[in-house]
Amino acid sequence: xxxxxxxxxxxxAPPMGEQERMVEALLFASAAPMSLTEIENRLPHGCNAxxxxxxxxxxxxxxxxxLRRIGEAWAFRTAxxxxxxxxxxxxxxxxxxxxxxxxxxxIAYHQPATRAEIEEIRGVSVSRGTLDMLIExxxxxxxxxxxxxxxxxxxxxxxxxxxxFGLETPADLPGVKELRAxxxxxxxxxPETILPASDEAEENQNDMFE
Amino acid sequence: xxxxxxxxxxxxAPPMGEQERMVEALLFASAAPMSLTEIENRLPHGCNAxxxxxxxxxxxxxxxxxLRRIGEAWAFRTAxxxxxxxxxxxxxxxxxxxxxxxxxxxIAYHQPATRAEIEEIRGVSVSRGTLDMLIExxxxxxxxxxxxxxxxxxxxxxxxxxxxFGLETPADLPGVKELRAxxxxxxxxxPETILPASDEAEENQNDMFE
Amino acid sequence: MPDDFMQEKNDINAxxxxxxxxxxxxxxxxxxxxxxxxxxxxxxDLRQVSILALAEQYLIFVEEAKRLRIxxxxxxxxxxxxxxxxxxxxxxxxxxxxxxxxxxELAAHLxxxxxxxxxxxxxxxxxxxxxxxxxxxxxxGQTEIYSRKRVVSYEANLLDLMQAYARIKxxxxxxxxxxxxxxxxxxxxxxxxxxGLIGEAIEWGTLAQFLPESWRHDPKKRRSATASTFAAxxxxxxxxxxxMRQIDSFAPIQLRRKAGT
Numbered sequence: 001x002x003x004x005x006x007x008x009x010x011x012x013a014p015p016m017g018e019q020e021r022m023v024e025a026l027l028f029a030s031a032a033p034m035s036l037t038e039i040e041n042r043l044p045h046g047c048n049a050x051x052x053x054x055x056x057x058x059x060x061x062x063x064x065x066x067l068r069r070i071g072e073a074w075a076f077r078t079a080x081x082x083x084x085x086x087x088x089x090x091x092x093x094x095x096x097x098x099x100x101x102x103x104x105x106x107i108a109y110h111q112p113a114t115r116a117e118i119e120e121i122r123g124v125s126v127s128r129g130t131l132d133m134l135i136e137x138x139x140x141x142x143x144x145x146x147x148x149x150x151x152x153x154x155x156x157x158x159x160x161x162x163x164x165f166g167l168e169t170p171a172d173l174p175g176v177k178e179l180r181a182x183x184x185x186x187x188x189x190x191p192e193t194i195l196p197a198s199d200e201a202e203e204n205q206n207d208m209f210e
Numbered sequence: 211x212x213x214x215x216x217x218x219x220x221x222x223a224p225p226m227g228e229q230e231r232m233v234e235a236l237l238f239a240s241a242a243p244m245s246l247t248e249i250e251n252r253l254p255h256g257c258n259a260x261x262x263x264x265x266x267x268x269x270x271x272x273x274x275x276x277l278r279r280i281g282e283a284w285a286f287r288t289a290x291x292x293x294x295x296x297x298x299x300x301x302x303x304x305x306x307x308x309x310x311x312x313x314x315x316x317i318a319y320h321q322p323a324t325r326a327e328i329e330e331i332r333g334v335s336v337s338r339g340t341l342d343m344l345i346e347x348x349x350x351x352x353x354x355x356x357x358x359x360x361x362x363x364x365x366x367x368x369x370x371x372x373x374x375f376g377l378e379t380p381a382d383l384p385g386v387k388e389l390r391a392x393x394x395x396x397x398x399x400x401p402e403t404i405l406p407a408s409d410e411a412e413e414n415q416n417d418m419f420e
Numbered sequence: 421m422p423d424d425f426m427q428e429k430n431d432i433n434a435x436x437x438x439x440x441x442x443x444x445x446x447x448x449x450x451x452x453x454x455x456x457x458x459x460x461x462x463x464x465d466l467r468q469v470s471i472l473a474l475a476e477q478y479l480i481f482v483e484e485a486k487r488l489r490i491x492x493x494x495x496x497x498x499x500x501x502x503x504x505x506x507x508x509x510x511x512x513x514x515x516x517x518x519x520x521x522x523x524x525e526l527a528a529h530l531x532x533x534x535x536x537x538x539x540x541x542x543x544x545x546x547x548x549x550x551x552x553x554x555x556x557x558x559x560x561g562q563t564e565i566y567s568r569k570r571v572v573s574y575e576a577n578l579l580d581l582m583q584a585y586a587r588i589k590x591x592x593x594x595x596x597x598x599x600x601x602x603x604x605x606x607x608x609x610x611x612x613x614x615x616g617l618i619g620e621a622i623e624w625g626t627l628a629q630f631l632p633e634s635w636r637h638d639p640k641k642r643r644s645a646t647a648s649t650f651a652a653x654x655x656x657x658x659x660x661x662x663x664m665r666q667i668d669s670f671a672p673i674q675l676r677r678k679a680g681t
Contacts, residue, residue, distance in 0.1 A: 101580050174352070
């Protein structure tokens with residue numbers, strides 16, 4: 001059917017059903033409501049956006065999604081009676097602080113880790129808020145007390161942590177040597193950047209990480 | 211009508227038509243694919259998201275917007291034949307290096323793949339930053355460690371990868387069946403040779419001969 | 421041996437070498453990639469490629485690269501050594517006392533590697549040729565998951581975690597590497613030197629003329645000195661003390677003191 005019309009389509013607009021599909025896709029992908037003019041500017045020459053909108057609106061009547069007119073523009077919106085489904089929680093994403101991510105990394109790699117151990121590895125003291133936050137996030141929990149003088153508490157990572165980071169077990173985390181070998185280390189410009197990255201240079205560097 | 215059912219809905223799941231509307235609204239509202247569990251967590255108690263998805267998928271067949279399966283999740287996406295309309299919507303596609311795209315393909319077709327396997331296939335070491343970038347794009351993540359000596363880290367592709375390349379599952383990778391049938395996805399170790407016993411080979415021996 | 425026979429043989433070799441060298445060495449992704457490219461000149465299906473001929477092509481390529489003083493990475497040379505070994509195994513009658521795989525087995529594995537690499541190349545191309553999200557099909561432009569309840573979700577991915585750990589574990593390890601800087605001509609050095617030289621540079625002179633004598637010959641040193649001298653020159657141009665020009669693409673970069681300074 002489309003084939004027959006190929007030649008004609010140079011001069012004629014696509015059939016209305018096709019125009020409707022086009023408007024549907026356009027409005028779906030658009031980040032903001034679109035006016036008739038905006039829609040027509042995107043459609044092939046000769047299309048009738050107004051008519052396509054009418055058909056599209058009918059098609060979505062009673063569905064979970066509706067075509068809505070917003071001022072002079074059009075957009076899909078979920079049906080108002082289903083709004084309750086969308087009202088879970090608004091998630092505001094924030095980057096974890098460097099102190100937090102480092103503390104988390106140390107716990108993941110060294111668990112069970114005491115606070116003193118974390119501080120020794122990081123070389124700075126761990127603020128109370130950092131550990132509290134990791135615990136509140138559900139990524140870290142208290143482990144067994146260590147059988148050393150003072151019986152300090154230890155920290156370990158949780159199942160939620162593993163799920164979030166897509167790990168089966170903490171043992172799946174690559175070691176530093178593997179990180180380097182995989183090119184996953186921090187992209188600090190290596191001193192040999194000006195030279196060709198010869199194998200020799202790579203090997204020497206490997207030794208440095210032992 | 212809804213009002214009448216309000217009390218009952220405490221005990222009974224809404225009718226399937228209504229469940230379909232709900233799933234439609236949810237998937238429309240979300241830009242990211244949603245798993246069945248995520249959908250069901252938002253639906254009233256007792257709903258059957260799997261069945262609703264089947265109905266919904268049929269309803270959108272041939273439309274400008276389609277229901278697509280992406281790994282274990284579902285999302286609405288515009289029909290690929292209408293891409294030309296959305297050209298202005300295009301996100302700047304990051305130009306991938308040849309090394310990156312080949313590494314990605316090897317991981318996708320051979321997953322779970324170790325770094326040594328990737329290097330064995332490409333015949334060259336994986337450069338600093340290649341895997342890094344694929345992980346940052348969200349296309350590659352760590353898989354389970356391999357149960358071979360040295361327990362090397364493996365890499366696998368993600369749902370975001372499937373979504374980006376319009377694949378339902380890794381089994382839909384183009385030509386994967388033919389490649390498997392022809393043995394080109396086998397992990398065939400090189401025949402033991404006397405040569406070359408370079409330092410480099412020894413250095414990597416753990417990785418190379420797992 | 422008649423002269424014209426030699427001549428002909430040389431011609432063939434020269435032609436082969438020229439053929440092999442059409443592609444820039446820098447353009448190759450390792451020896452296997454080079455072998456794959458060379459195998460295409462045989463114009464046969466990859467399964468019928470003559471590994472022996474391929475090994476010869478590769479060895480000619482490496483010889484030619486040496487002659488042109490093109491620096492080849494170590495793995496190209498390792499492959500050359502291996503192919504020379506393979507060639508001898510294929511040509512000489514098998515020694516019954518020899519342990520290990522036969523030349524044919526080794527050749528078969530190399531053929532498999534080439535076929536596999538090519539298969540992955542094609543797979544990658546097919547992957548990129550698919551309808552892509554954000555190019556051919558699109559997700560919802562606007563999302564509607566909302567509510568009054570605000571939840572702060574702290575975002576961190578596995579890469580952040582691993583890099584944080586690597587950062588901590590390697591923060592001290594980077595120091596000793598500065599010892600390797602002996603073949604690096606720093607920009608500070610270059611700037612110091614240039615400041616002393618610009619007084620005399622009334623006429624246009626090429627960048628290379630500004631390199632210190634002892635850094636001009638070794639390719640690694642020359643590269644480093646060129647980069648630093650160029651950077652230093654840019655700095656001086658920025659300060660309005662020098663002028664820089666390049667007549668044409670890839671023409672030498674020229675420098676001179678800015679008039680009136």
